[in-house]
Structure formats: C-alpha cells, structure tokens
Amino acid sequence: MKALARAAIAIAGIALVAMAGIQAWQVFARYVLNDAPSWTEPLALLCMSTTMMFGAAAGVHAGKHFGFFIVVEHARPALRRLMQLVARAIAAIVGILFALWGGEMMIDAWDYEIAGAPLPQGIVFLPLCLGGVLIALFSLEQLISVWRSQSSSAS
Amino acid sequence: MAIAILFGVLILLLFVGVPVGFALLAAALATVTYLDIPAIVVVQQTAAGANTASLIAIPLFIFAGELMMRGGISERLISFASSLVGHVRGGLGQVNVLASLFFGGVSGSAIADVSAIGGTMIPQMVKRGFDRDFAVNVSITAALVALLVPPSHNLILYSASAGGSISIADLFAAGIVPALLLTVVLMVTGWTIARRRGYAVEAFPGWREVMVRLVASLPGLLLVALIFVGIRAGIFTAVESAAIAVLYAILVTGVLYRGLTREVFLETCAGAVRTTGLILFVIGSAASFGWLLAYLQVPAAAVDVLTAVASNKYTALLVMIVVLLVIGTFMDLAPMIIICTPIFLPVAKAFGIDPVHFGIILILKGGIGLISPPVGSVLFVGTAIGNISVTDTLRSIWPFYIASFVVLLIVAYVPQLSLWLPALLK
Numbered sequence: 006m007k008a009l010a011r012a013a014i015a016i017a018g019i020a021l022v023a024m025a026g027i028q029a030w031q032v033f034a035r036y037v038l039n040d041a042p043s044w045t046e047p048l049a050l051l052c053m054s055t056t057m058m059f060g061a062a063a064g065v066h067a068g069k070h071f072g073f074f075i076v077v078e079h080a081r082p083a084l085r086r087l088m089q090l091v092a093r094a095i096a097a098i099v100g101i102l103f104a105l106w107g108g109e110m111m112i113d114a115w116d117y118e119i120a121g122a123p124l125p126q127g128i129v130f131l132p133l134c135l136g137g138v139l140i141a142l143f144s145l146e147q148l149i150s151v152w153r154s155q156s157s158s159a160s
Numbered sequence: 161m162a163i164a165i166l167f168g169v170l171i172l173l174l175f176v177g178v179p180v181g182f183a184l185l186a187a188a189l190a191t192v193t194y195l196d197i198p199a200i201v202v203v204q205q206t207a208a209g210a211n212t213a214s215l216i217a218i219p220l221f222i223f224a225g226e227l228m229m230r231g232g233i234s235e236r237l238i239s240f241a242s243s244l245v246g247h248v249r250g251g252l253g254q255v256n257v258l259a260s261l262f263f264g265g266v267s268g269s270a271i272a273d274v275s276a277i278g279g280t281m282i283p284q285m286v287k288r289g290f291d292r293d294f295a296v297n298v299s300i301t302a303a304l305v306a307l308l309v310p311p312s313h314n315l316i317l318y319s320a321s322a323g324g325s326i327s328i329a330d331l332f333a334a335g336i337v338p339a340l341l342l343t344v345v346l347m348v349t350g351w352t353i354a355r356r357r358g359y360a361v362e363a364f365p366g367w368r369e370v371m372v373r374l375v376a377s378l379p380g381l382l383l384v385a386l387i388f389v390g391i392r393a394g395i396f397t398a399v400e401s402a403a404i405a406v407l408y409a410i411l412v413t414g415v416l417y418r419g420l421t422r423e424v425f426l427e428t429c430a431g432a433v434r435t436t437g438l439i440l441f442v443i444g445s446a447a448s449f450g451w452l453l454a455y456l457q458v459p460a461a462a463v464d465v466l467t468a469v470a471s472n473k474y475t476a477l478l479v480m481i482v483v484l485l486v487i488g489t490f491m492d493l494a495p496m497i498i499i500c501t502p503i504f505l506p507v508a509k510a511f512g513i514d515p516v517h518f519g520i521i522l523i524l525k526g527g528i529g530l531i532s533p534p535v536g537s538v539l540f541v542g543t544a545i546g547n548i549s550v551t552d553t554l555r556s557i558w559p560f561y562i563a564s565f566v567v568l569l570i571v572a573y574v575p576q577l578s579l580w581l582p583a584l585l586k
Contacts, residue, residue, distance in 0.1 A: 014433055017433040018426075018430060021433055028216065028399055049216050050211050050216070054207070057437060057444060063437060070181060072174070072178065072183075076176075077176070089177065091178070095173065095183075095186050098186075099186065102189070110204065129207065
C-alpha cells in the first residue's frame with residue numbers, strides 16, 4: 006500500500022507540473038504566438054481533477070485530511086475505536102461509490118468529444134474512478150488495521 | 161426535514177471524526193436518498209465542482225509558494241526584514257511580523273508562512289533570549305497577515321465559493337490595507353510585551369546593508385508585484401498569473417538562488433500535491449453540499465433568520481462574526497470558506513454589505529480560528545516548531561488575540577479600509 010500511495014503522489018505531482026506547464030503555454034501562445042489554443046483549459050482541468058483525486062487518496066493513506074478529531078481523541082478507548090471504524094468505513098463507502106459511479110459516467114460519456122480538445126469526454130471522470138478505487142483501498146486497509154487492533158486488545 | 165438531515169448528518173459525522181470532505185459527501189448522499197433524488201448526482205456535482213477553471217489558480221499558487229519556501233526566498237526576506245526593524249524594541253519579534261508580511265505576499269498561506277518564517281525565526285529568537293511562548297505567539301499571529309495579501313489562495317477560494325462572481329483582483333487589492341493594519345498592530349503589541357519583558361534589540365546594520373539585503377530579496381518581492389499588477393491591469397487572469405508565478409519561482413530559486421536541486425524540487429512537488437489534494441477534495445465535496453443548500457433554499461432561510469434577529473447591518477455583522485468565530489474555532493479555514501460562503505454571503509448582501517468587504521472579514525475571522533484551539537492548524541504547527549505545549553502558548557497569547565480581534569472589528573466596521581484600494585485602482 007505504501008508503494009501505491011507513493012505512486013498516487015507521483016501521478017498527482019506529474020499532473021500538477023503539467024497543469025503549470027499547460028497554463029504557461031497558454032500565456033506564451035496568447036501573447037507571443039497570438040494564437041490562444043483551445044485545448045489548454047480542458048487539459049488543465051483534467052490535470053487538476055487528477056491532482057485532486059490522487060492527492061486526496063494519498064491524504065487518506067497518510068491520515069492527513071481536514072477534520073475535527075478532538076472528540077475522538079478524548080473518547081474512551083472502546084468508543085474511540087468504534088468512531089475510527091465508522092470514519093474509515095464511511096471513507097471506504099465514498100471511495101467505492103466514486104469508483105462505481107465515476108466509472109459509469111466515464112463509460113456513458115466516452116463516445117463524446119471534449120469541447121476544444123480531441124479527447125473523449127469520458128476521460129474527465131477517469132480520475133474520479135481511479136481516485137475512488139485508491140481511497141477505498143486505503144480506507145479499507147486502515148479499517149482492517151483498526152479492527153485488528155481492536156480484536157488483539159480484546160483477546 | 162431534509163435540511164435537518166443535511167446538517168445533522170454532517171455535524172454527527174464531523175464529531176465522529178470523519179474527515180470534512182467525506183462528511184460533506186456522506187451528508188449529501190443521505191439527503192438525496194431521503195429526497196428520492198438519484199444519488200449519482202452527488203458524484204456528478206463533485207466532478208462539476210472540481211471542473212471550474214478559476215480554481216486552477218489555487219494549486220498553482222500553492223505550488224509557487226512551496227517552491228519559494230524551500231528554494232531560499234524566505235531566508236532572504238527574513239534577512240531584509242531584520243535589517244529594517246531588528247533594531248526596534250522587540251528585535252527579532254518585529255522582524256518576524258514584517259517578514260510574514262513579505263513572505264505572506266509570496267506564499268499567500270498562513271501554514272506556509274508559519275512553517276517558513278516561524279521555522280527559521282522561532283529557534284533564532286529562543287537562542288537570543290526570547291521566551292519560547294513569545295516567539296511562538298508572535299510567529300503564529302503574524303502568519304495571519306499571509307491570508308490577506310496577494311496571492312492568498314483563500315481569497316480565490318472565497319471568490320470560487322461565491323460562484324466566481326467576485327473579482328479576484330478586487331479581493332487581492334482589498335486585503336492589502338487590512339494586512340498592513342494587522343502588521344502595525346501586531347508590531348505594537350510585540351513592542352509592548354518586549355518592553356515589559358526587557359528583550360534585547362539587534363544592532364542597526366546601516367542603510368548600505370539594508371540596500372544590499374533589499375536587492376537580494378527583490379526577486380521574491382517582485383513576484384508579488386508581478387501577480388498583483390498583472391491581474392489588476394487585466395494583463396493576466398488569476399490562473400495565468402499563477403502559472404507565471406510557478407515558472408518565475410522555478411527560475412528564481414533554481415537559476416538565481418541555486419537552492420532548487422532535483423531532490424528539493426521533488427519534495428516541493430510532493431508537498432504541494434499533499435496540500436492541494438486535500439483542499440481540492442473539500443472543494444469538490446462541498447460542491448454537492450452547496451448544490452443541496454441551494455436546492456433546499458438554505459441561504460434564503462438564513463437571510464430570513466438573520467433579518468429577524470438583527471435590525472441593521474451593524475448588528476447583522478456582529479451576529480455573523482460571532483457565529484463564524486464559533487464555526488471557525490472548530491473548522492479549518494478552507495472548509496469553513498467553502499461551507500459558509502453560500503450561506504452567509506446572501507445574508508451579507510441582504511444587509512447591504514459589499515461582498516468584497518465581507519470576504520476580507522470572513523478570511524480574517526477564519527484566520528483567528530487557525531490560531532485558536534481545538535482546530536487551530538497554525539497554532540499546532542507553531543507550537544510544534546517552538547517545542548512548547550499548546551497550553552503554555554495559550555497562557556500568554558491573549559494580547560495577540562486581543563490585537564487580532566480589534567483589527568477584525570475595525571476591518572468589519574470600517575469598510576473603507578477594504579474597499580478604498582480596489583476603488584482607487586479601478
């Protein structure tokens with residue numbers, strides 16, 4: 006899972022650098038070549054959703070998402086574990102739904118072309134689908150980890 | 161009932177420890193299920209929320225800030241600030257505040273600011289005889305300045321949360337005077353405490369040295385001017401200026417300062433990705449939540465409630481500040497902006513409060529939340545750097561809290577402070 010998280014950060018990082026490069030090209034083309042390309046915006050948006058979903062998945066693995074954790078930290082051990090299980094289960098469910106519905110939307114829109122770029126419309130939903138898979142995997146890994154620690158402390 | 165489900169599930173899940181992005185999505189899913197709306201709409205709205213062109217500026221400005229932070233610009237800005245105000249009572253404390261104003265303009269992020277400036281200044285201050293609590297208190301409150309000066313990504317987030325109808329150029333201009341006011345007030349507060357505690361001052365290095373250090377830090381300061389003038393004059397869009405900021409940061413830190421090695425660049429990308437992934441995910445998640453707020457006419461209901469409670473715009477402002485302060489104490493800044501803007505901006509508009517002015521109030525107030533427990537990310541970063549407990553920090557932070565609140569109230573009740581510069585530059 007660590008390797009998968011590193012891969013997620015690498016993909017999100019490449020998308021971030023590509024986003025900067027695409028926008029820089031947009032400025033160069035507009036002011037120097039006097040010919041603003043139409044493909045830059047949809048491609049930069051695709052890069053942004055890739056950064057969002059893969060970065061968010063890496064955030065799940067690292068346990069770095071924004072949240073309000075003071076109640077969990079001050080709860081009794083049994084209740085704290087229950088809350089941790091619920092939190093990870095919900096993240097896993099959300100990940101699974103993103104993977105399924107993201108995939109469904111990707112298939113539905115695949116035959117159409119993005120306005121301004123020679124790419125299938127469905128590719129816009131690919132990061133949602135793949136990011137959802139990663140979020141589900143990382144959340145399930147943490148869910149199992151919390152569950153095991155619960156079982157071992159009970160025995 | 162649907163509104164109760166939406167907010168009830170959200171609050172319950174937040175208390176259970178579900179991260180904000182997932183809690184927003186789960187609350188939206190529960191509500192659409194209750195309303196018998198196809199649940200796939202939640203994912204569609206999230207995709208649409210993340211598909212907004214103006215948001216591209218946020219990851220790029222964060223990336224540029226990380227490059228500047230790790231590539232050597234912060235040290236030069238501190239050195240310049242030190243030559244300017246190091247000899248004033250409070251010495252390095254004053255340097256800390258002024259450096260935050262300079263670096264805030266480069267990073268636009270309070271966390272980046274406290275990491276970069278606080279990471280350098282707190283250990284130096286402790287070494288030179290300043291108490292740890294003072295060093296941390298000065299650093300974390302000074303970091304609030306970063307939220308108000310260009311290129312604050314929080315201001316872009318506010319504009320996007322308002323549906324993109326508020327000019328980013330106006331917001332950037334509007335934050336400058338309040339940021340300067342906060343800088344002055346914090347410097348006076350630091351001066352007063354330093355005098356009482358008898359802290360030492362630095363020797364004035366002379367104007368020649370000031371000029372040398374100014375030249376060294378000029379590329380960093382020029383970036384702020386480039387962004388501000390570029391957007392204000394309509395030469396670049398916010399997104400284009402963010403891309404230019406990234407390229408400029410790579411050039412300055414890589415070629416001029418030679419601080420950007422391959423390893424540093426990779427670390428910078430990873431750091432930027434971690435931050436942007438989390439922020440963008442909350443933005444996307446909040447899109448479905450925001451869509452439901454509009455569908456259930458929550459903003460209109462909020463206007464009705466506040467019109468019944470408050471008789472004029474001054475009391476309405478006070479009520480909103482108190483409510484937002486409470487929310488900001490429990491929620492990080494980015495989620496707070498995304499969730500509260502669609503609810504409170506219509507209220508502000510109904511009472512005749514300018515949206516640009518309201519944005520500055522919202523960000524400043526949210527910033528105070530960042531240095532307040534229990535969810536004060538800047539407070540936690542500062543105390544971790546200063547190697548001091550949160551309790552010890554809070555014991556002596558109150559003069560800085562009071563100073564920040566006073567600035568908040570002045571900014572809230574004197575709209576000209578925020579609106580004068582945007583009007584002048586139009």
